Amino acid sequence: MAERYYFRLSSDGETIEDETGVLAASVAHAEAEALALIEEFRKAGELPEDGAGWRMEIHDGSGTVLRTLRLS
Template sequence: MTSRYYFDAEKDGEVIRDECGVEADNISEIVEQAELGLEELRETLKLGEAEGWTIVVRDDRNTKLLRLSI
């Protein structure tokens, strides 16, 4: 069953919410998307600024499912 998942970026109380999300069928797809999000964040931020950021995956009910740190 396909569901929508959101990938928020968090650091030191700052939260950048993903308002669009992506659809995924299983946990493998969710992890893959989260890892892509981390890579994009690393590429966007300058060296040293990326440290401390975390991608938090939540579902459409706002339940946090997964945390991946840079």
């Protein structure tokens, strides 16, 4: 059964919260969605190519961080 996962993209001074989330069958599937989202941000010029200092956290509805992806 699919669960809702949320993303939090942050650097030293900036945080972007995902309030909608994504339905995924597992945290591994949510991670694949997160990686695709990161690539979209890079293509749109909203993230530096090297991602220095940026990270994306994947968390559940209660706010528990399940995975952290370093973008550098």
